[in-house]
Amino acid sequence: MTDLFKNRLKKLRNELGIRYSEAVLITKRVNYMYISGFTGTSAIVYISENRAVLLTDFRYVEQATSQAADFEIIQYSGSAFDKLNQLIESDSIQTLYFEDRDVTFYEYDEYTAKLKVEVFLPLGKTIEKLRRVKDQWEIELIRGAVDVADKVFLHILPFIKPGVAEIELAAEMEHHMRRLGASGPSFDTIVASGQRASMPHGVASEKKIEAGDVITMDFGALYKGYCSDITRTVFLGNPDKELARIYKIVLEANQKGLEAVICGIAGRDVDDVSRQYIADQGFGDNFGHGLGHGVGLEIHEEPSLSMRADLLLEDGMVVTVEPGIYVPGLGGVRIEDMVVVNGAKADILTKASKELLVL
Template sequence: MQNRLEKFRTKLAGMQLDTALITKRENYMYLSGFTGTSANLVITPNKAYLLTDFRYAEQSSKQAPLFEIIQHKQDMNETIMELINSENIRAIGFEDQSVSYSEYEVLAGKLKGTELKGIGPVVDEMRSIKDEQEIEIIAKAVKIADDALMQVLPLIKPGITELDVAAELEYRMKKLGAAGPSFETIVASGLRSSMPHGVASQKKLELGDTITMDFGALYNHYCSDITRTVFLGQPDKRLLDIYNIVLEAQLAAEKGAVRGRTGREVDKIARDIIYGKGFEGKFGHGLGHSLGLEIHENPRLSVGGHKVLENNMAVTVEPGIYVEGLGGVRIEDTIIIRDQTPQILTQAPKEIIIL
């Protein structure tokens, strides 16, 4: 935490600022260690304050020992104003990309005489490079999802619903140590599998169905993300062909996801294979995204992903093909960017599975 604070202060100095107000939950967690749901940080060149309420007084003092804990009044902005006035602060950076306009108006009204300057995604960008402890936690979240899938596959049979499958996945993840799912579980079967984000429904599984499961575990506040597509009974041969194309694209893009390439360049590896097989327009989303304290972080592996990948970024690689009236296939792993050989965290099998 000390290293993170000092790095953040250095970045602030580069923006001609020495003080910042941090309000986004994932960012105050990252800089302080405090995991409660209500807090603001005020960070100056020499001091670090954590403002929270009575509910979190004890928790914050234990989790954020580098911060002076202040229990705020009923209106947190009043306490922020008093603190800024006591420190004689004339300009303060704020997270303009996560503060709503109405919140900004209230804050500006309270801090008359103090200039508010947006700092953009500076903390989010710091978070994009994971340290080894973060990678270990994400790897555990990935393993929980892997293990949950392997426990649920034998339970999949005709007559149960997509919601049944989702409930089993989420139950197994919790039994394996997850706090819960890292996002709303997607289970899309049969013709519904052509919908990339077809969240679980009351549809009953039938023989011949394609079943796409996209889910993740939340472990120690970090997310994992996995997609596997399986078949219940013998599927349409066209779907088997699509599966093999998606797998080819996924493996190639995964191998090419190395330090120094842009997200756009990695996306192109998979897109060229899929489009070259005659499925242009059937892979309409980006190849992947970063993840960590949030399920969707930057940088992105997509057509618009111009940021250069760096070591220790955690990203997903998830190409898919979706054909309305037939079905769809997506395969997704969570990986860590390395110099030449990405570290593949997801270990669930990717060969065709017919249940």
């Protein structure tokens, strides 16, 4: 384990070319989790050429000492600026990288007023880039998160009955995730039934499920820090003929997309495979979002599979493939799987059935 974090630290230093008099401050939670292993909600990670320090407050010292074994732990109370300035002075730091994509304008003002360095440089997406390709350890955790989601899907099916509200289904799904070891959902559970299924992100409402409804459930678990993301669409009672036809088209688009996920392809070229198929079936205007996105410590991260995504897929990247067709006034269908890029044939993590299911 400790080799894992030593390696990440080394990669970060190399990526930035950290030299004498330069240091990095990491404040975005998922980024300091990735670099240090510490999962608590309050920390600043300081990395210079020779030191790796995690600053936290009284509440987290014990946890940080055990989780971030490769880091010096420094406790602060109130503000961390005094402790940071001590580090900056003892390392003769002149240039400080900071998380420009995470730090607020207010915090940046404080940094420039209180930290004794001459130059602030944006860290940009340096750590996000390192996080794109998952190592074996991460893939196992993501598998665990997907396994929870697969089990939640099987668990919820018998609860889907006329008169049950979407929010009751969502509550049962999220409760079951926790029973299975998840710390919670990885995003607000989507249960969109009947005509509401035409809203791609229809978060569960008080609407009651009715016979004849199409029901789209898009959900995921946060498991040991990692996210899963899966969508399944089912029918209560005999499906509307048009929706049944749409279901087959979306399923085919999902399968074609999964087959297109190969090492070396650009995200937009994967997107194009499913998008073109849907357009050829006459529903081009009804698929208005990207085909997929990276998943890891965050529910949406790089790489993206969309019309503008030129990043090439690499082995070990984890992405979703989630085509959908949405018809206002009728409903919608989306089918989403998670896969690991693995040479010419992606490793499909999601196991839940995609057969058209009539409850």
